[in-house]
Amino acid sequence: MRQVPKHLNGLAFQVIAVSNMSAEKQIAREIDVRFPSERLMLGRPVAPLLLVLILVSLATVSALVFDTFGTLDRLGREHLYQQVSTAIDVETHRQEQLLQEYAYWDEGYRLLIAEHDTEWADKNLGTFVAEDYGLDLAVAFRGDGSIAGSWVDGERLDLEGLPAEEVDLARLAERLRASEAIARSAYVRFQGNPYLVSVEKFRDEETEQARPDGALLLFGRALTDEVFADWSETYGLPNLGRVGEHSAADLVLRNDQDDELVRLLWDKETPATVYLNRLLLPIVLVFTLMAGLGWWMLERERDNRTRYVRQLFEMASKDFLTGISNRREFFFLANREMTRASREDKSLSVLMMDLDWFKKINDTLGHDAGDEVLSGFARLVKSNLRDFDIFARLGGEEFVVLLVGSGRAEALETAERLCHLVEQHAFQVAQKSPANCTVSIGLAVWNHGEAIDRLLNRADDALYEAKANGRNQVAVSEFT
Numbered sequence: 001m002r003q004v005p006k007h008l009n010g011l012a013f014q015v016i017a018v019s020n021m022s023a024e025k026q027i028a029r030e031i032d033v034r035f036p037s038e039r040l041m042l043g044r045p046v047a048p049l050l051l052v053l054i055l056v057s058l059a060t061v062s063a064l065v066f067d068t069f070g071t072l073d074r075l076g077r078e079h080l081y082q083q084v085s086t087a088i089d090v091e092t093h094r095q096e097q098l099l100q101e102y103a104y105w106d107e108g109y110r111l112l113i114a115e116h117d118t119e120w121a122d123k124n125l126g127t128f129v130a131e132d133y134g135l136d137l138a139v140a141f142r143g144d145g146s147i148a149g150s151w152v153d154g155e156r157l158d159l160e161g162l163p164a165e166e167v168d169l170a171r172l173a174e175r176l177r178a179s180e181a182i183a184r185s186a187y188v189r190f191q192g193n194p195y196l197v198s199v200e201k202f203r204d205e206e207t208e209q210a211r212p213d214g215a216l217l218l219f220g221r222a223l224t225d226e227v228f229a230d231w232s233e234t235y236g237l238p239n240l241g242r243v244g245e246h247s248a249a250d251l252v253l254r255n256d257q258d259d260e261l262v263r264l265l266w267d268k269e270t271p272a273t274v275y276l277n278r279l280l281l282p283i284v285l286v287f288t289l290m291a292g293l294g295w296w297m298l299e300r301e302r303d304n305r306t307r308y309v310r311q312l313f314e315m316a317s318k319d320f321l322t323g324i325s326n327r328r329e330f331f332f333l334a335n336r337e338m339t340r341a342s343r344e345d346k347s348l349s350v351l352m353m354d355l356d357w358f359k360k361i362n363d364t365l366g367h368d369a370g371d372e373v374l375s376g377f378a379r380l381v382k383s384n385l386r387d388f389d390i391f392a393r394l395g396g397e398e399f400v401v402l403l404v405g406s407g408r409a410e411a412l413e414t415a416e417r418l419c420h421l422v423e424q425h426a427f428q429v430a431q432k433s434p435a436n437c438t439v440s441i442g443l444a445v446w447n448h449g450e451a452i453d454r455l456l457n458r459a460d461d462a463l464y465e466a467k468a469n470g471r472n473q474v475a476v477s478e479f480t
Contacts, residue, residue, distance in 0.1 A: 103183075112148060136220060137150075139220075143212075185197065185199075201214070324391050325392035327392065330394070353399045378393065422437065
């Protein structure tokens with residue numbers, strides 16, 4: 001595989017702005033228009049020159065062959081290095097998003113820091129985080145730097161009782177507390193093993209500001225051989241794995257003190273090793289073969305790059321369980337629709353939805369069944385919305401819909417119809433009886449000029465009203 005030329009890096013991100021059917025054509029057209037010299041690699045403009053070179057000197061032909069493949073080898077190694085770095089960045093971002101959901105949770109702060117509910121903490125930051133998210137470490141810090149709770153592999157562990165040289169998590173937490181940043185990630189050594197950790201300040205849901213007491217929450221994943229093997233399979237990285245301290249490495253992960261923690265190595269299959277030994281054709285065909293082979297490699301690499309960027313975009317913008325938009329993409333799309341609605345003087349409405357008594361499904365049928373209900377609910381709602389409506393999962397069992405071009409009456413009709421559909425629907429759960437549940441919905445109609453946060457807060461208030469009035473119903477927030 002080859003390195004993407006630096007002047008083409010921006011083209012990958014244009015995939016986000018075009019439809020699936022036209023993405024490849026868009027990229028190819030940009031390459032041809034902006035960088036016409038690339039067409040030299042497709043063979044036709046250099047064919048006469050190749051013929052002249054073949055006739056002039058056998059030595060020149062041989063030199064060009066080895067030089068070309070040597071360059072492709074180097075570019076392939078550099079490109080694979082970038083793929084590994086990007087995969088690590090994506091995993092770090094995923095861990096930061098999981099951490100954000102907990103740090104941005106008022107109830108979690110209250111039970112964990114303020115009231116110190118150990119039973120709740122063991123279940124939510126111990127068992128659930130380890131089993132459902134695959135995280136190996138969770139630590140909650142009070143504002144004075146003491147540890148409110150710590151869990152390793154889902155089990156509570158007293159970190160304050162460990163030797164100081166075993167724990168550099170506190171130093172990382174203090175650096176964040178002393179800075180203006182909200183969160184940060186780093187590599188640390190914990191109990192002799194390398195970890196990728198992310199730490200974030202607890203924030204108030206209403207003000208979105210860091211809490212004044214300076215309480216922090218930390219999540220971490222042990223960088224084991226199994227983790228790198230999983231990344232290797234997930235991201236198509238050939239035999240990514242750790243090597244010994246004194247072995248050659250392609251990438252070295254270090255902590256904040258620049259101490260070496262992990263040495264990574266992967267297979268570097270290059271065009272030369274695959275094709276050079278096959279170039280046994282007569283010397284007259286050497287340049288012809290190179291031109292055709294170069295064109296094929298270039299086109300294949302473009303296709304691979306396009307697919308890879310699209311996969312990364314899906315991972316960053318879609319909810320991993322239901323496949324619908326996540327919180328980040330919802331805010332991006334909603335703000336875009338608000339701008340358009342202001343310009344075209346159109347209506348917008350928001351439905352904030354929450355599955356009633358969803359915790360009982362998890363407790364009685366298990367979390368796997370709960371995940372199937374969430375996925376089934378997302379499919380049911382999405383199939384009963386218009387293609388241009390924006391449907392997203394905010395977290396847990398909470399979902400949101402932005403109804404484009406819908407005023408109060410139309411939005412209320414849609415909300416009541418969805419509420420009735422969910423009540424009548426039997427969600428299929430593998431190897432168990434169908435599960436039934438209901439949904440409470442808060443509706444808020446956008447007032448032109450109103451910020452998205454304010455609109456969502458009003459819809460959320462209406463949702464709480466629907467729950468307080470007995471659930472399985474729709475409540476409407478009137479703008480004041």
